[in-house]
Amino acid sequence: MLSPEEWEAVRLSLAVAGRSVLVSLLPAVLVAWALARGRFPGRMLLDALVHLPLVVPPVVVGWGLLMLFGLRGPVGAVLNDWFGIRLVFTTGGAALATAVMSFPLIVRSVRLGLEGLDPGLEAAARTLGAGPLDRFLTVTLPLMSPGILAGAVTAFAAGLGEFGAVITFASNIPGETQTLPLAIYAATQTPGGEAAAGRLALVSFALALAGLLLAELAGRRLGRWIGRT
Amino acid sequence: MLEVALRHRFPGFALDAEFASPGPGVTALFGPSGCGKSTILAAIAGLLRPEAGRVALDGAVLLDTARGIALPPERRRCGVVFQDSRLFPHLSVASNLRYGLRRAPRDATGPSVEEVVALLGLGALLGRRPLGLSGGERQRVALGRALLARPRLLLMDEPLASLDAARRAEVLPFLARLRDAAGLPILYVTHALEEVDALADRLVLLEAGRVLAEGPVEALAARPDLPALARRRDAGALIGCTVLAQDAARGLTRLGFEGGALEVAQRLGLAVGARLRLRLRARDVAVALEAPRGVSMHNILPCRLESIAPAGEAEVLLRLLVGPTPLLARITRDSQARLGLAPGMAVFALVKSVAFDHAAVAA
Known part of the structure; x- marks a missing residue:
């Protein structure tokens, strides 16, 4: 059905999307926490900054990453010279670009879950003797888990299809950074590649749909688990 | 001994309250909505930081803004029962009950899970989730959870206010049992007089953020000078009684109190010797100069008229003493004039035997 190269693109897409979610989940939860609960100067600015990837052209995000994480960029140079880590034109770079793009999706979802959480429950936990970390782990986190899960799955599904930022920052290298959408793009640029593009588009569509259905299903189960139905 | 002194300002509202509550038993914080009673509770629990104040429990300082102490x-080890139960929805009833117990200090003493489950009748609920429980069941679980945290003080913030009358009646006896079993000081916020009658030993009367009066419930209920109590339609003396006899033939129950006895329409289910508290509403008490004959009223109590206080345009409140026990009677200004009533006179208080629909069983 699919050629080995095409399977490679599917595998790479899953790996990049998966790694992007792994990388951005914890910071996204922290940022969502700060935005939902924190009262600090610059909160609105942070809010805007987090949402920037939703409105800025993905190519611009990719260009920004290139400036920051390129071999001569302020962060990229340090990573390369001190730790020997190179992000441009690598799978890791593709994951980073995808993570930045899907970051706001997770933040929004987690934040919605947090804002719907009754702070009275945390107050009750305090009166029952639970300290900050204790009540975060035993009350807050379980109750916001549907939001985290929904955010993670949505980000994963969206990450499968990230194009602009990835191609700008990580380029289109088969087996390294050529994810599904990049492979589809490459196929459409090749004479006689229409059939391959069609097959990959179908796979892409199926994966996204499966991801969203899975998110809905898992969200419901979690909702029941935390007693919200 | 709980000592509380708090000052806090909200936009349009200032709290400046000070009171003390000695030893175990229920102290009711009573007042209309917005009088600051829930704010006081939150400040004692530590959920609200007042601008100034001091809270000490048996000598342990929980809050002292002057010394920069705020646990x-x-x-603080204050068990709180909230109006909206606040059970953890993701945990079973059993896990909710154990939540505080797991975090209680090792040396803290108190009833075991089994004892609390039996006390509050929670056995059938243990495996269930809070979402599936009725409002009354939820509050019972919340009571158990607070008690099992082995607190030094129980704070109850209108625990029955979100329930309908039937559910209130269902939970109230459990509250009374918990009070008797816990042996803890309990601070009970409410604006419902029935709950005060049924549960409270002491009363702190609040209005607009200030303490109007504090003292034993019976003493405050018989004061005609406290409009928050005396102006109510159900104003009246609270009388601690002991069941003396059940007269099945006549359909009467005879109750003794300090200084006299009352006959009331029979209440079955009260054992001889049981203690209970009656609210004798001021509007159900009439006054006569001589013991009347040929009246249907059973209770003709010789008493001394202690004081007369105006109560609205056309009425007065009489404070009568039957032995050491005070009663209140609400009569018209005209009746006062016709009878020539003045403090110090010996009169008779007339009470219908069917006047008590507010009887509350107390320990």
């Missing part, structure tokens, strides 16, 4: 709620 966080998790270290």
